[in-house]
Amino acid sequence: MNILIFNPSYLGDSVLTTPLIKAVRKKMPESRITFCVRPENAPLFEGLDFIDEVIVFNKRGSESGLKGILSFARKLKKMNFDLVMSPHMSLRTSLTLFLAQIPERLGFVESAFSALYTMSCAKDLTYHEVERYILLYKRYFGEFPDEAIQPEVFVDKELADKYKPMFGKKPVGINCGSVWNTKKWPAEKFAAVADNLKERGYTPVIIGSEQDREDTERLKASAKHEHIDMCGKTELKELPALISNFKYLITNDSGPMHIAAATDVPCVAIFGPTVKELGFTPYDEKSLVAEIEGLSCRPCGKHGGHKCPKGHFRCMEEITPENVLALFDIVSAPEVIRPPKYVTEKVD
Numbered sequence: 001m002n003i004l005i006f007n008p009s010y011l012g013d014s015v016l017t018t019p020l021i022k023a024v025r026k027k028m029p030e031s032r033i034t035f036c037v038r039p040e041n042a043p044l045f046e047g048l049d050f051i052d053e054v055i056v057f058n059k060r061g062s063e064s065g066l067k068g069i070l071s072f073a074r075k076l077k078k079m080n081f082d083l084v085m086s087p088h089m090s091l092r093t094s095l096t097l098f099l100a101q102i103p104e105r106l107g108f109v110e111s112a113f114s115a116l117y118t119m120s121c122a123k124d125l126t127y128h129e130v131e132r133y134i135l136l137y138k139r140y141f142g143e144f145p146d147e148a149i150q151p152e153v154f155v156d157k158e159l160a161d162k163y164k165p166m167f168g169k170k171p172v173g174i175n176c177g178s179v180w181n182t183k184k185w186p187a188e189k190f191a192a193v194a195d196n197l198k199e200r201g202y203t204p205v206i207i208g209s210e211q212d213r214e215d216t217e218r219l220k221a222s223a224k225h226e227h228i229d230m231c232g233k234t235e236l237k238e239l240p241a242l243i244s245n246f247k248y249l250i251t252n253d254s255g256p257m258h259i260a261a262a263t264d265v266p267c268v269a270i271f272g273p274t275v276k277e278l279g280f281t282p283y284d285e286k287s288l289v290a291e292i293e294g295l296s297c298r299p300c301g302k303h304g305g306h307k308c309p310k311g312h313f314r315c316m317e318e319i320t321p322e323n324v325l326a327l328f329d330i331v332s333a334p335e336v337i338r339p340p341k342y343v344t345e346k347v348d
Contacts, residue, residue, distance in 0.1 A: 002082045003032065004033075022050050039058050073097075188222040191218075202247075257269050268327045275291065
């Protein structure tokens with residue numbers, strides 16, 4: 001069977017799709033599986049042995065608008081897929097897959113124009129996003145996978161080995177950036193955490209893209225100590241190799257958080273405008289979330305925003321470095337065993 005998994009969305013969403021792909025691969029090992037993502041995210045998945053091909057939908061560039069939909073639909077039609085599973089829920093996606101004339105099209109009931117799918121299921125919001133995607137698997141195969149499956153990204157092992165000598169024995173990643181301004185914990189507070197960790201024998205390593213340079217410079221200007229600055233020094237395809245060297249990652253709610261979970265690096269993740277119940281926490285058994293519970297204005301959106309709609313930014317301002325360090329002490333304590341936060345339901 002020729003299968004397409006379709007999720008040309010944000011980086012984190014695509015990473016969280018990999019357990020669905022792995023489950024389908026295990027169920028149908030002889031099938032050909034293609035994964036469709038946004039162009040900038042493709043390098044994270046090229047080279048994974050459970051994906052035969054990664055294709056891109058440049059929906060915000062050369063394949064934007066109705067003309068782009070028609071063009072990409074023709075491309076998909078020529079690829080002769082038998083089945084598509086689509087966690088992506090936009091009208092553009094529903095229409096594109098319909099026009100591609102893929103015989104079996106599976107999506108969520110809540111998708112825009114879900115009637116264009118041949119099969120659908122409800123997206124149960126009580127699950128983590130990984131497990132919501134797995135509901136598509138259950139709809140098609142009639143059962144859940146027999147075990148929980150972790151997200152995965154491609155890690156260049158040779159490159160990871162080259163990074164290793166740069167960071168000492170106890171490197172901790174510091175990710176102070178985000179695409180969304182309201183998802184950014186103040187850089188000055190990240191600086192206080194980094195300083196504390198350095199004084200305790202850890203090696204803080206600042207990461208991010210060049211777009212995070214302003215936040216990185218504010219962190220460095222506020223810090224008492226010098227810290228390794230890797231901001232803007234890695235391409236996205238190199239980021240998993242870098243992160244895989246860390247003992248831990250302290251991070252905003254952003255793509256690197258999901259890469260860390262996919263490379264078995266425990267996180268302290270800082271959530272402001274978003275909440276755990278949205279289903280996008282690190283999908284592992286080790287990470288913890290720093291947040292201010294009980295604020296009536298949280299969440300103010302699925303992705304955050306560019307400014308606090310209330311003007312006070314309490315969701316981030318009231319999280320202190322001491323709060324984050326207390327969670328770090330729990331995450332970094334090897335003797336502490338916590339039950340999984342999410343376990344994929346099993347069917348007898």
